[in-house]
Amino acid sequence: MISLSPTAPPGVITSEGLAADLCCFPTPDQYFALISSFRDDGFEMCVDVCGVDYLEHFDRWLPDGVAPSRFEVVVNLLSLSKKQRVRVRVQAGNDSPEVDSLFTLYPGTEAMEREAFDLLGILFTNHPDLTRILMPEEWEGHPLRKDYGAGRVPVQFKESPGPR
């Protein structure tokens, strides 16, 4: 990557991810301000918003000063003019994760946030239409959570009880 010039606003802890991507770790209330500052700073496109459930990997590496939580929302921003990527990882809370929606900054994230809500149950405040997008409407539970069973049907020859 070329020069790492995006300056994160003060108070936001940053670190150097793999392959020199810049990673920022804002707190949920710094989150919206950081993303809008990045957007004015020349990051025209929000490439990806996805949730991660760290139930079984709680002790992952985090820069000091960042309180780990179970759910994390990872936002990927891309600057076409500077040819650079920035990854913003915000800790979204433990049992009822809640983060503000980026819809008013990047309208393209509406579907990605709906998918994060549908598969992981992460709520996005003032999102225009926070409903399920991939699962059927009356599906209970959020499948990508670590405590959600894989829903495997026992395959006839492996786990199914033998004739004897």
Place this chain on the structure above:
Amino acid sequence: MMSVDQYLPILGLLILGVLFGAGSLVMSAMLAPRKRPSDAKLAPYECGIVPEIEPPARFPVRFYLVAMIFVIFDIEVVFLYPFAVVFRQLGVFGLVEILTFSVTVFGALLFLVSEGALSWGPVKHLVAGMPSRTSSSTIVRINSDSDQAA
């Protein structure tokens, strides 16, 4: 008496028509499966979804207009059939006759098109000031050295 057998072919045609109609009805009644179609089969086919929202009773008048225009011009084609059978005996008189007929019909069509009956209204297309483009004239090639940034 002589005139009676002129009408024999028409009689034959009538009988054939009735036979064909009745025959297909009877055969389908005999051979069709007995099962009453299930409600799923009776439901309207909307790409696999049974719609909740009832389609509105009122739909735009333009559909009706197009249907009427089609019916009118379809009937005009019916007039050409008898002409096609005897156009050799009619000769030039027949030709002139049919030409005037089609000109008047075409005039009606021109009037309709000018009135805008066939145009479906303001469609959001980018048309103004558009040169005639080909598949290579409308694109810009950016090779590695020019490398204009976005």
Place this chain on the structure above:
Amino acid sequence: MALEDLQHNFLTGPIEDLVRWARRASVWPASFGLACCAIEMMATGGADFDLARYGMEVFRNSPRQADLMIVAGRVSQKMAPVLRQVYDQMMEPKWVISMGVCASTGGLFNNYAIVQGVDQIVPVDVYAPGCPPSPETLMHAILTLHEQIRTGEIMKRRSEGRPVHVDPTQGLWTPEVPVAVRVGTPK
């Protein structure tokens, strides 16, 4: 005296053979392409592996005009009722080919989202193995179906379209149970 309850005797024999032969040679598939198998189905319909030689070049899009439903691809829980609805709206006599392992048994994806085998939703006549089945495999499946049509019953008298139900808890085949259209959320 509908075709269904046609007595098999000396007189009606040739009629049955004629009807079955005609049906075999003009099966029109309903293009029910879901996933990667749909691309292989298109390739089978294309120029190299021509389906037109079996009288099947027309992929009818509405079930009203289709005789054969090729379930090409993985059937998700959300798609199951739609598949059942399209199957119900197909005209009698109708057949189903379950193309690919995802349609036949859930294949690689043994998880919450995929119906483990489309025969829990619709009665299947021929299963085409492979992921995706190469066009030759699909044509082999179609030819076995043609054989079934030519030699089989004039109208399907089997379980009147009631598919086999797989009870997810036991994982064994328990036939003769009404269809579980929406298999529901596994525990």
Place this chain on the structure above:
Amino acid sequence: MSDPTIRTAERIELLTAETSEGAQELQRRESTPTNELGREVGAVLRLDGLTLDPTSVDFDRRDDETMIINMGPSHPSTHGVLRLMLELDGEFVLRTKPVIGYLHTGMEKTGEELSYIQGATNVTRMDYLSPVINELCFSMAVEKLLDIEVPARAVWIRMLMSELNRISSHLVWMATNGMDLGASSMMIYGLRERELILALFEKTAGLRLNLNYVRPGGVAADLPDGWQDDVLVICDTIFARTFEYDELLTGQPIFRNRMIGVAPLTAEEALALGVTGPLLRSTGVAWDLRRAMPYLAYDEVDFDVIVGTYGDNFDRYAIRLNEIRESIRIVRQCIEKMPSGDYRSQDSKVTPPPRARIGESMEALIHHFKLFTEGFHVPAGEVYSAVESPRGEIGCYIVSDGGPKPYRLHVRGPSFVNLQAVSLLMRGGSMSDTITVISTIDPVMGEVDR
């Protein structure tokens, strides 16, 4: 399956309830909140911060005058199981809402259960028109985590195969786009050319589609000998045929009326919606990952990035047609510059020992067994790597907890994001334009629903 005990009236409710998706569907206008209404109408935020103003909708109808219909899951021209709910005023589309998820396969959940060696088989089934590029994206992410070096020959083989895959994917697009617009002979030509490439894939990887060929650490097998003249035959025939397609389609008045000026997209709307690929390049933004952030060996290869001018359907058609020619140019350079050497990294952590040595030494056998049963361990960390697929930027975000299986595998599907531009592009167009818009966005539902 009509159950006689249920009366007919209830039966229809039962059927409706089964296939309806409640809140995910398009509701009547008065029951839709304004922000969602703005989204369905396709009002997009301008980059200079103009807030979303749903009342700026130019013409509108009362609820009982419009018709809400489903261009539903099993529709010939929705390229898979996409369900579009359209609010129509006669022939014009006022509101559109894509309802997706009909091919949701839970691939990200299955990805967490498969080890890194098996992961490519799962990822390759996402975008089933360009399987090699999915595997490439997954393998590059894993290699970044492992930070191992892939030998030069493997890099060039990967580039050759992904460009061939791009050509085959664009050929399928030309075929289905022609079929959607009524030129069904284009369907025959497109699929006929594609068979040449699939024959080479079958010869190299043993499978026509979903070939598990690009794996973390290199490539599954070396190219078959005599592959140069196979690829040369492919390049020459397809290059000549693209001019035939040009002749067949571009001059045709029906094709032109339905493509030129239809569904224009401006650059700022495309950027705001996060759209990538030919859809973004059609608006004039020259953004192609192969040029902007070169991966593999794209910086040593000379090719052009194709950019449109008006951002309408015709531009997207022209971009894809010319990208076939550009990919052929790249493939030709790959043939010349293909280095020799091993096709897989010799780092024994990732690559199992060759089968011959298994017979001789016990450690090789144990090593081989361990690699294939439990899989290799990847150091903990998270990485996002993106690659240019024929539809846009496909990105793979892997979180690894040090075990043999990825802890979280998220794939950013380009069609998933491009599809959200549907409500903007279809607004105000006629019903037949929706067909061309879906076709030129070229969504592949496997990657939209994952």
